[in-house]
Amino acid sequence: MPDASTPSPLYLTLHGLWQRTGLPEGWWLVLWAVVVAAVILAFVLLTVLILIWLERKVSGDIQSRLGPARVGGRFGVLQTAADALKLLLKEDLIPACADKPLFVIAPAIVFVPAFLVYVVVPFGPRLVAQDLDLGVLYVVAVSALPALGFLMAGWGSNNKYAVIGGMRAVAQLMTYEIPLGLAVLAVVMAVGSLSTVAIVEHQRLWHIASPPLALAFIIYFVCALAEVNRVPFDLPEAEAELVAGYHVEYSGMRWAIFFMGEYAYLFFVSAFAVTLFLGGWHGPFLPPVLWFLIKTYAVILVIMWVRWTYPRLRIDQIMRFGWKVLVPLALLNLVWAAFWFVR
Amino acid sequence: MSLIRDIVTSIVSLGKGLWVTLVNGVRPKTTIRYPWQRREVAPRYRGLLVLRRDQDGQLKCTACGACERVCPVRAISLEAEGKGKERRPLAYSVDYGRCMFCRLCVEECPFEALAMSSEHEYATYGREGLVKGIEEVGAAGRPQGMTAKELRGEQAEVAPAAASAQEGAE
Amino acid sequence: MSAPRAIPAPPPPGRRASPAGLSTEQLVINMGPQHPSTHGVLRLVLTLEGEVITDLEPDIGYLHRGMEKLAENRTYAQYLPYTDRLDYLASLNCNLGYCLAVERLAGIEVPERAQYIRVLLAELNRIASHLIWLATFGNDLGATTVFLYGMRERELMVDLFELALGARLTYAGMRIGGMPYDLPEGFEQATREAIRQMRPRLDENDRLLTGNRIFQSRTRGVGALSRADAIAYAVSGPTLRGSGLAMDIRGHDPYCIYERLDFEVPVFDEGDCFARYLVRIEEMRQSLRMVEQCLDRMPAGPVRAKLPRAFKPPAGEAYSRTEAPRGDLGVFVVSDGSANPCRVRVRAPSFANLQALGVMTRGSKIGDLVAILGSIDIVLGEIDR
Numbered sequence: 001m002p003d004a005s006t007p008s009p010l011y012l013t014l015h016g017l018w019q020r021t022g023l024p025e026g027w028w029l030v031l032w033a034v035v036v037a038a039v040i041l042a043f044v045l046l047t048v049l050i051l052i053w054l055e056r057k058v059s060g061d062i063q064s065r066l067g068p069a070r071v072g073g074r075f076g077v078l079q080t081a082a083d084a085l086k087l088l089l090k091e092d093l094i095p096a097c098a099d100k101p102l103f104v105i106a107p108a109i110v111f112v113p114a115f116l117v118y119v120v121v122p123f124g125p126r127l128v129a130q131d132l133d134l135g136v137l138y139v140v141a142v143s144a145l146p147a148l149g150f151l152m153a154g155w156g157s158n159n160k161y162a163v164i165g166g167m168r169a170v171a172q173l174m175t176y177e178i179p180l181g182l183a184v185l186a187v188v189m190a191v192g193s194l195s196t197v198a199i200v201e202h203q204r205l206w207h208i209a210s211p212p213l214a215l216a217f218i219i220y221f222v223c224a225l226a227e228v229n230r231v232p233f234d235l236p237e238a239e240a241e242l243v244a245g246y247h248v249e250y251s252g253m254r255w256a257i258f259f260m261g262e263y264a265y266l267f268f269v270s271a272f273a274v275t276l277f278l279g280g281w282h283g284p285f286l287p288p289v290l291w292f293l294i295k296t297y298a299v300i301l302v303i304m305w306v307r308w309t310y311p312r313l314r315i316d317q318i319m320r321f322g323w324k325v326l327v328p329l330a331l332l333n334l335v336w337a338a339f340w341f342v343r
Numbered sequence: 344m345s346l347i348r349d350i351v352t353s354i355v356s357l358g359k360g361l362w363v364t365l366v367n368g369v370r371p372k373t374t375i376r377y378p379w380q381r382r383e384v385a386p387r388y389r390g391l392l393v394l395r396r397d398q399d400g401q402l403k404c405t406a407c408g409a410c411e412r413v414c415p416v417r418a419i420s421l422e423a424e425g426k427g428k429e430r431r432p433l434a435y436s437v438d439y440g441r442c443m444f445c446r447l448c449v450e451e452c453p454f455e456a457l458a459m460s461s462e463h464e465y466a467t468y469g470r471e472g473l474v475k476g477i478e479e480v481g482a483a484g485r486p487q488g489m490t491a492k493e494l495r496g497e498q499a500e501v502a503p504a505a506a507s508a509q510e511g512a513e
Numbered sequence: 514m515s516a517p518r519a520i521p522a523p524p525p526p527g528r529r530a531s532p533a534g535l536s537t538e539q540l541v542i543n544m545g546p547q548h549p550s551t552h553g554v555l556r557l558v559l560t561l562e563g564e565v566i567t568d569l570e571p572d573i574g575y576l577h578r579g580m581e582k583l584a585e586n587r588t589y590a591q592y593l594p595y596t597d598r599l600d601y602l603a604s605l606n607c608n609l610g611y612c613l614a615v616e617r618l619a620g621i622e623v624p625e626r627a628q629y630i631r632v633l634l635a636e637l638n639r640i641a642s643h644l645i646w647l648a649t650f651g652n653d654l655g656a657t658t659v660f661l662y663g664m665r666e667r668e669l670m671v672d673l674f675e676l677a678l679g680a681r682l683t684y685a686g687m688r689i690g691g692m693p694y695d696l697p698e699g700f701e702q703a704t705r706e707a708i709r710q711m712r713p714r715l716d717e718n719d720r721l722l723t724g725n726r727i728f729q730s731r732t733r734g735v736g737a738l739s740r741a742d743a744i745a746y747a748v749s750g751p752t753l754r755g756s757g758l759a760m761d762i763r764g765h766d767p768y769c770i771y772e773r774l775d776f777e778v779p780v781f782d783e784g785d786c787f788a789r790y791l792v793r794i795e796e797m798r799q800s801l802r803m804v805e806q807c808l809d810r811m812p813a814g815p816v817r818a819k820l821p822r823a824f825k826p827p828a829g830e831a832y833s834r835t836e837a838p839r840g841d842l843g844v845f846v847v848s849d850g851s852a853n854p855c856r857v858r859v860r861a862p863s864f865a866n867l868q869a870l871g872v873m874t875r876g877s878k879i880g881d882l883v884a885i886l887g888s889i890d891i892v893l894g895e896i897d898r
Contacts, residue, residue, distance in 0.1 A: 060372070064373045065372055065374045066372055160542050235880065305364065308364060308657065308658050309658060311727050312654065312727075356726050359720045359724060360722075446685065491694075496694070496697075
């Protein structure tokens, strides 16, 4: 499971129980994987609920209004649950002449990678589903998959707006993967390992304190906004222009899965930023998990703050910015980091 | 270089935007939590029509039909009974599905019998519910609104403003 | 260029070879009539080549209510609330245009105090209208917060209207011959307070949007309308003044008491969305100045000219021209001597401004279309009537 050298006491206890039943070891591994996956899924879904509520509250605050304030008490905490219930009860509409297999599978292809990347997120010193040696590479690889889902959604909807939205989404995502990867590569260069746990353990002093990694953080932050399709990069789903772009034909639970995927991925990019740059679970007094969550939510709040302040960029401006500004900047940053750390 | 200056001003402008939203984020919110909190409307507010009564509690309306004739959308319909000084409305209905709350009827009424109250919450489940008859329009105890003379600030029958209007007008 | 350019013929539909040798296909897309950013029920038929718009055809009429025909069956006084609903965001300006036309027709002289009140309310309405424009413009560009801020600032104005007139959107706030009644007690105080609160909020909006790099890259150089084109298409209002022509009817051909007021007419030369944005922001500030001056200089007196009970203007015709927030609003009234007008024709500024949309948009991208349409600031109510 976690660190090969020090499994947690909980794991040892449960494994010990299993060994006493005498069932095969292989089944234990499978069972453990299922349990871990279920825990992460529960966490992700709960986080999504919280994030949606938080987004509405933050946007309300910035916009001088209350946000959800009725369902579930003064702070509307049950609002998201009520909305989820509503979405479940909606009619399942598949447009005529839609490409059914594509249309149906697309939400899954968007949501599943957003959930898969949580495997390498180190919530605490031994709280990581699987400390892969190739953790960072795994993240970058799996992050590329939702783009396929967007394209399938756009094409499969049999709707011109959706096609345009889908193509924009893919163009944007592909473009911003590169500076993202390069910024992350600077961190990997500093640490010397692709394992997320190793990266966190390397950060007695937060990575953001070193100048080249501070710049890498900024590049990463901007790319993360683009990867999650948030303002100022939310043109693929811009309401004012394409009436929701690639998911215009989706309603009810299918649309909710897109939405959940976006928020799950939002939490992940913030958590990844914390892991790479902001010291992971390091912090005094409080339990490490709490520090991790506090830092992640701080990053999420900043992302939301940015979203509700700025207008959105046009697609060609997004592409131009990505290719002509971020990629060269990320490459230069990489060179700088190389000189900084290999000294 | 102008490029550097460009970059710096861009970043500063982005920062200023964030500052504005942050400042607004911590200010008190402007939401009024309807229905637990309600907004007070101005005295001149144009709400539902109300038939005024005199000191004896009788409706002032003489069913002359001036309001019905002036209404641009024919929202008012009335029937009279009696003759001369005893003329009173038998039926008086206002169709709020048609009414555009322009207040021309109030201004036309020669008897100061009509006013627009502050009531504005009148949602019903069907269109029939929007047609209010004399029992509702002439009900006692409703907010009284302002008649034409009250809007013009006149208390007496012939006010100085009206007199000078006759002098000053061509 | 000095001469207006001819509209190029749209390219033939179907497959064409692009310069790179790839064959491309044109996409014809329908935007509207229900659409979050067409500002009303406007249908735009776009021909797209990738992201670039090669042809644009507006289709109007979805809000046609027969306003001009209705006028023939209403008396002059009864028609006034209908004029509210032309440009419903600036209804007092439409009231004013109509009243001026009828008063010119019948030779009525409006008392001075009424004229001051009319100008004051019209300028407040201009601010309220521009605030809605700002709110929707920001929202279309993705800055949703600006929408909420604009509406919040508009509450200041709308509360004043509720105080004075009793309504918050369609006021029927003027009458033939002046005002229906005077301003209430406490109005001046409330207005000064509102102005005092409004100024820093406009500055705050500047900080949020005007200097913002992202906003500028969405609006600078976008939707350029040359001065010659603007004149050729009879564009008026802030759209025209954003293209370099300093034409404001309040300055050129003043009506009511505008020649006694001290104000500047903002003009910018670039003709892009940013220029039009700046024009309107500055106009709001100038309107605040004008409101203060009206409050300072308002004389006492009657607020309405006495009219006969059965108002029948002499046969004839009259045309009034006012500077509505969207441009040159013209009202043409023809009388045949009866109590109902024979004909009321409204020259809506947004109608002409919308025609220039094609010229502004050719060669732009879809993202720009939304910005350009927002910067022209149309209201379908007056386009379709």
